[in-house]
Amino acid sequence: MNSGVRIYTRSEHCISRKQISDNALKVLYQLQKAGFDAYLVGGCVRDLLLGREPKDFDVATNAEPEQVRKVFRNCRLIGRRFRLAHVHFGREVIEVATFRGAGEARNDDQVLNKEGRLLRDNVYGTIEEDVWRRDFTVNALYYNIKDFSVVDYTSGMADHKAGILRLIGDPETRFREDPVRMLRAVRFAVKLGFHIHPECEKSMHDVAELLASIPSARLYDEALKLFMSGYALQTFEMLRHYGLFQVLFPATENSLAIEDEGFPRLLLIKALENSDNRIAEGKTVTAYFLFAAFLWDAVQIRAHQKLAKGIAEFVAYQEAANEVIAMQVKSTALPRHITLAMREVWSLQPKFNAQFGSKPSRLITHPRFRAGYDFLLLRAQTGGADLELAKWWETYQNANENEQRKMTAPPRQAKTSNSPRKRNYRKKSSASSTVNSE
Numbered sequence: 001m002n003s004g005v006r007i008y009t010r011s012e013h014c015i016s017r018k019q020i021s022d023n024a025l026k027v028l029y030q031l032q033k034a035g036f037d038a039y040l041v042g043g044c045v046r047d048l049l050l051g052r053e054p055k056d057f058d059v060a061t062n063a064e065p066e067q068v069r070k071v072f073r074n075c076r077l078i079g080r081r082f083r084l085a086h087v088h089f090g091r092e093v094i095e096v097a098t099f100r101g102a103g104e105a106r107n108d109d110q111v112l113n114k115e116g117r118l119l120r121d122n123v124y125g126t127i128e129e130d131v132w133r134r135d136f137t138v139n140a141l142y143y144n145i146k147d148f149s150v151v152d153y154t155s156g157m158a159d160h161k162a163g164i165l166r167l168i169g170d171p172e173t174r175f176r177e178d179p180v181r182m183l184r185a186v187r188f189a190v191k192l193g194f195h196i197h198p199e200c201e202k203s204m205h206d207v208a209e210l211l212a213s214i215p216s217a218r219l220y221d222e223a224l225k226l227f228m229s230g231y232a233l234q235t236f237e238m239l240r241h242y243g244l245f246q247v248l249f250p251a252t253e254n255s256l257a258i259e260d261e262g263f264p265r266l267l268l269i270k271a272l273e274n275s276d277n278r279i280a281e282g283k284t285v286t287a288y289f290l291f292a293a294f295l296w297d298a299v300q301i302r303a304h305q306k307l308a309k310g311i312a313e314f315v316a317y318q319e320a321a322n323e324v325i326a327m328q329v330k331s332t333a334l335p336r337h338i339t340l341a342m343r344e345v346w347s348l349q350p351k352f353n354a355q356f357g358s359k360p361s362r363l364i365t366h367p368r369f370r371a372g373y374d375f376l377l378l379r380a381q382t383g384g385a386d387l388e389l390a391k392w393w394e395t396y397q398n399a400n401e402n403e404q405r406k407m408t409a410p411p412r413q414a415k416t417s418n419s420p421r422k423r424n425y426r427k428k429s430s431a432s433s434t435v436n437s438e
């Protein structure tokens with residue numbers, strides 16, 4: 001393994017202390033004052049070199065966790081597998097990790113399973129050793145607070161300039177050690193606009209299915225990072241390209257294979273697009289809404305199979321939702337509050353068909369009304385629900401009480417009104433045929 005080090009002095013790179021958070025600087029300086037080495041490392045260095053604001057600042061040091069704790073009052077040690085120090089400044093947390101020993105020489109503290117997955121590695125080491133356990137060369141650049149230089153053991157700087165994501169060491173070995181690195185490759189490629197190195201790409205195709213061995217709770221965390229960061233559509237496409245998406249969302253992948261009367265399923269694509277647009281506009285997005293969109297078609301397909309067997313509509317949809325969720329949580333452990341919210345969004349759909357009497361005014365007070373309505377709109381925009389119905393609800397929710405009462409008056413009393421309710425009333429049956437009509 002190449003162990004030549006290249007030091008980029010302050011004048012040879014663009015990172016300035018002005019871009020670094022004050023709290024991260026405090027941590028670096030205090031460690032240095034206490035006689036330790038202290039570096040910024042990982043995503044923050046990579047992002048600073050691109051002139052981007054890092055999500056968070058990670059520090060690497062030769063101080064052991066207990067020693068770090070003695071330097072800071074506002075410090076907590078966390079983690080069982082890796083002991084890490086978290087230094088708290090109000091809402092900002094600076095993570096301080098002790099250099100870890102890794103590399104090719106395995107010892108008792110580094111345990112691999114039979115697929116080559118790294119189960120434990122908690123030996124401390126030097127910066128030269130710490131480098132080799134990191135994933136991509138661009139994530140293994142160290143900004144030294146002592147002289148403001150960037151320390152590069154893996155030609156990360158050259159890869160960074162060329163926009164390449166290259167695993168340190170043998171790609172297949174590194175993906176086997178931790179298959180989540182494949183998801184990280186996709187996430188960074190999309191976020192940074194970098195290319196995955198061809199050798200890494202090849203290994204990803206070869207070992208994609210190993211991702212299935214990762215605990216579902218960790219995959220859920222990764223899925224959130226992948227889909228909630230503003231590049232969901234591109235991420236989805238790239239994950240499918242490498243055969244990774246099917247591990248995360250097997251039921252969705254199956255439903256994508258079944259075209260709807262010759263038309264590709266658009267709801268999911270539209271949901272991803274909307275989510276990215278909302279993030280670009282600074283609006284919030286919710287995970288449950290996106291996951292409800294991911295699995296909607298799978299629920300529909302299953303429910304239709306049950307209906308064909310003569311199972312009652314309400315039961316068919318309930319069972320379909322149960323089965324799809326039960327299958328999903330095995331791959332990505334969606335927490336209960338998320339699956340509950342997804343079910344609510346789904347089960348609100350048939351309720352939008354009621355446009356008369358007291359039901360609309362009750363529906364509008366439902367805590368998930370807005371999400372349910374947004375979902376209806378998504379279905380309507382992609383051919384899965386009546387567009388007129390969605391428009392009616394748009395008008396209804398923005399109307400005052402008096403107008404709302406007029407809109408929901410039974411059709412016989414509505415002769416003088418110019419609302420499109422008659423047409424909607426007839427269309428009701430076509431919309432209800434695709435969803436659970438509780």
Ligand code: ATP
Nearest residue numbers: 041042043044055058133134135139140178180181
């Ligand atoms: P971002 O925080 O922007 O998502 P990041 O690269 O900082 O990206 P983190 O998860 O914060 O990602 O990890 C910090 C650093 O720790 C990484 O840059 C990398 O050097 C190392 N690292 C994290 N996860 C792994 C992993 N699974 N395998 C090897 N190294 C890793």
Ligand code: MG
Nearest residue numbers: 042043044056
């Ligand atoms: Mg980070």
